[in-house]
Amino acid sequence: MRILQSIYPLKSSDDTITLGEPYEIPIIARGRIITQYSQSFGGRYGTATFITPDCNKYLHSIVQTNPSALKALYNLSIDEILDFLHDLGQCLTLEDNEYLNQAFELGCETSGLTAPVLRNIYDSLSLFLNKSVLREMLEKRVGIRYLEEWVPTKLIDGRTVFIRAFGSRAIHIIAGNLPLVAVGTIARSCATRCDTIIKLPSNDPFTAIALVRTMIDMEPNHPITKSVSVAYWKGGDISFEEKLYRPENIEKIIAWGGFASIKHITRYLQPGIDLITLDPKLSTSIIGQEAFSDENTLRTVAQRAAIDVGAYNQEACVNSRVIYVQSGTNPEGIKKLNLLAAYLYYSLLKLPNHVSTPSKVINPELNALIDGIRLNNDFYIIFGGENNEGCVIASQFDEPVDFSVKLCGRVVNLVPIDDLQTAINSVNSYTQTVGVYPEQLKKEIRDDLILHGVQRIVSLGFAPMGSFGTPQDAIEPLRRMCKWIMDESSIPS
């Protein structure tokens, strides 16, 4: 039965924590916890169901109907805001925080990540709310002075314009592939004094709840606590969304979503509402011929590539799915490529459990596609994939598999090339991160990659190292989330 196991990898039993009762997902509306559960939803992947109150009934609690109430945020200095967020971070430990524990348990069922990887992420949450990290984020991305005061700018015509960055009334439609998205959203939105509404994703319906409930336990009447709402409704619920997405309720929509979801949201756009999209992306790597200079180098390159492929179990947009290798496409080159493929496969298996594990997400369609190409070695050779551990597909000519956009669960495609231009031509605006080896090559091809649409270039092996204090997807989300206001002072002559 070996081949069939490789078509349909078995779910490992310790990945699932089965709890019979549905999970309760309350609405949190500005410090108030609403628990009148009346609707039931299924989580992604697992068998978990969760129940929520009916958002239609609580729309006026979810949105901030009185803009003057936001003044309270401006009575706090940025320093005080960051202290509050830092303290929040300190409370986010799985040992002591029952909400976070619940988020972790539910995440084990609804997330594409396995328990060890998920646990490692939850263990690191406080780092993202560390005061120095937040301060750096604000200073480098916005400029703290602009958040704190009216900054005078003298213009060439003699006028002085005072500029200040105000928080906006923002709704965040977040992704749930990594719990970090919920944390980063609260960090960015609260630190810039935005009024924050978070629409929960079905694959991580609890992390944001856990954070905000912790805030309530800390200080239920803190202006930050009072400026955050979190709710789940089924994306596409037009009757609710039409009432919600109006300029009197919100000014910015920050949407992490796929093509269909973003297309759907555009129906609500109108003057007064600004849409900021953080699209799902695919990432890739480019390995220059220098990788083959000696045996040790090749092994190191394979290990670095394995991190870009396998971290977060390849659930993140930063993960590499196709790797272009300048091995050459003649028989000699293909031999080199296949050697790298074997090393990469073994490096994937050796990744530590808290970084990457065999996948729990069964994707029979992808596995059927892989098994389809297994019967013929002329075009592709497959290393591994007998179970759910992932595999390396080595193309034997200079093109990726036709289903490269579907690669997941630690499945990567190595593509041999003669000329780097082949790799450069393959990227587009759907490409987020490109990991490059060696460093010198990165500098050489950097500009060309960007012109083709790439948004982030990293040293091979460092793609998962992310920060919320940087631009993202070629935009400055923090600056976009702010409202940039001018006070123009002119003295009549």
Added chain:
Amino acid sequence: MIIRQEILKDEIYSHFLNDPSNFVKVSNEDLWSLEPAIVIQIQLEHLKKRFNYFFPRIKALKKLATEQGISRIETLEDITPLLFTHTVYKSYPLSLIEKKCFHSLTQWLDKLTTHNLSIIDTSNCNTIDEWLECLEQQSDLQVVHSSGTTGKLSFLPRSESEMENFKNAFYLFVEVLTGVDGHVTNLPVFFPGYQNGRQLAQRVLGHYGPLLAGSQDEYHTAFPGFMSADFMSLAGRVQAAKAKGELGKLQMIKAVTYNKGELLKLKRNRSKLLDQFFQNMIDNYQGKQVFLMGTFPTLIEAAFEGEKRGLNSIFAPNSAIVTGGGMKEKIYSEDWYERTCAFYGVKAIRDGYGMTETTGYMPSCEFNHYHIYPFLIPFVLDPQNGTPLPRIGSHTGRFAFYDLLTESYWGGFITGDEVTLHFTDQCNCGRKGPWLDKKIQRYSEKQNGDDKISCAGVQDAYDNFIDYLLESLEE
């Protein structure tokens, strides 16, 4: 297992044991009254022979069986690791077509058939159509292609040797649905598609339509000429790209050799030709017994259109209206079925379940169950781990089968469909043997929504594509 002779004293069983193609040379009545326990023994004997025959002749099978360490078949279940996933027949790189590497594509196909394709010269091929034509001219192959997932067609290397079996299986199917025996009765045949083509429905009708009709003149199609595989592939890719917002990335127009005038003509003529097709049915065949085959949406929409013109009961009640391929998620008024039957003047319209890879189709009975002919050995696989579920009672899972009527390609397939199969509970219609529930769903639809153009949607995609080409040309 040795089959006990006394069970086989009934002549018909030894007839089937001699040659599986005899399964399609007897009547439906005979087939549906066979004892399932004996059928399984006959199937197992043939399965062993098929494996031994194909193992040295089909390279892909040899590779798979060798890797699995399987050298002989003892039970029906032994074959399941050797069934090909439905993706095998589209496992070629799409770029082979874009780059016109038809020699490589032939080499790829060579590993999936018993025919020797190494001698085939494809040097003059520029399109899929030309390549398929070339294969037909230089070998016995009669490749059938699919309607295409995201525009990538699968190519099933059927050949001349399977055509007779297919015809017989098709006639058996038609007889269950309509009571008409195609071997003895000639009926005017109507098909609201193209006259010829290599997609399954086109192949079937192109081949057997004129035979069933008794002459080329009584084989009526809406559109003259040929449904191009290249066109279908491109149409599928446009449709898929549209769904993903990647239309701008497509650079396929160069590959198409149609000029604007031809396209405009095709578009302009389309509705006119369809009108003529139905008008001909009404004017010249009213009250007559006919054979009409089309997708559900085509049949329903034509019926509704006809209603508006005040027409009903256009054919004789013993006419054969045959369909399949699902609804393509189109929603019609609740009484669509009654209205459609009333328009065509028949008591019932029944459909079948089948795919590019099956010989013939599985007919639905009056209880809306699809019955599986004994030349198909059905399996239900656990969707999680692929192991075969026990051949007793009913099971829901992934449908797989071994087709005993293939002569030149491996008959084992794992489909992408979720089915409920009843192995041992007999259907109320009285037919013996296994059957499937009406509800059949693609696993890919369950998971990620529908990016497959189902058979019922082919025409839509084709029409949209013509529009798309026209827009592109006008830029």
